[in-house]
Amino acid sequence: MSVSGGQPSLRPDAQRNRNRILTTARELLREPGDLRLNAVARASGVGQGTLYRHFPTREALLAAVYERDVAELVAAAPDLLATRTPVEALAAWFERVGAYARVKRDVFAALEAATWRDLADHSLGPIGDAVELILRAGRSDGSIRDDVQARDVIVLISWLSRLDDDELDARGPVLLAVLVDGLRAPRPTSAVAER
Template identity: 75%
Template sequence: MSASAERGGTRRVDAQRNRERILQVARELVRGPGELKLNAVAKACGIGQGTLYRHFPTREDLLAEVYRREMDELVAAAPHLLATHGPLDALAAWFDRVAAYARVKRDVFAAVEAATWRDLAAHGLGPIGEAVELLLAAGRSAGDVRADAEARDVIVLIGWLSRLDDAELDARGPRLLSILIDGLRANRP
């Protein structure tokens, strides 16, 4: 298959499998100590560096895709959670996923250049805001979420998660997100 066909979205099965494995390993390694090294990703995947560079020419390209993938999964979870939970429970379950997303966001943003960071932040705000609004709107319709709750407010309040280290996020994150859910409730006791 030609390089142009691969870029066009019709990757060979083995190439797609390599790409998925690279992203999975990079997500795991970005959480580790020190700087993410591309040769460590290639070695952990059991592939050559040339294969890695065909998929991700730079470290920033790889990290940006790790972040985008994490954000896309977070956004896609909102409608699924609404289909399987009541609105307020869906929002609470989504917040659990936000905590994991915040860890990846923090680690990726710490590893990329400032210009890449600004591009990634701008990319995430729209889709995440839409997911939050979907969850809030369902809650408002059901009478579970207060009428004045806005997606931007929630984003500002959950933004602190990416600033916490893992120990603090583990210790305080669930309680703080529970407090946020309680603050979003309509007809609080």
């Protein structure tokens, strides 16, 4: 299993089917009970044969759902930095972390321990790189503390996947805002005195 998305190139119609299956599976993960492949195929509007060509097992489908979420989360970091300040990019990236945490929790709950540990191990590098990209930009412009490393941020946000949906909705945004504020570089005392 690779979070790098190392899949062979697909025909456009096959890629559309794969994307539709992954999107549907991600949505169905939120529903109670086990994720069933025939329900995913039906809700995706594809035949079971098409689903099995892309994902021969339920575990392969769940792993792909998780890997796609990781890839989208990682890809968001440079995009956000291109249009926002580092602190604004970090805050916006944390909003995406909340959605990622739900998927991670649901996928890992549905997989055997050995499989989800492998997925988690493979995602730490790319996610850490995305966090470091934002932190480095903030350190460079002086807006983010220079004593915080990507691993520190990952440890702090890891609790999100342990929350149920209601608590994640209620507490997640506030706690992530507190984290963003804690990552801001302290303002020089002279700037505070000038106010």
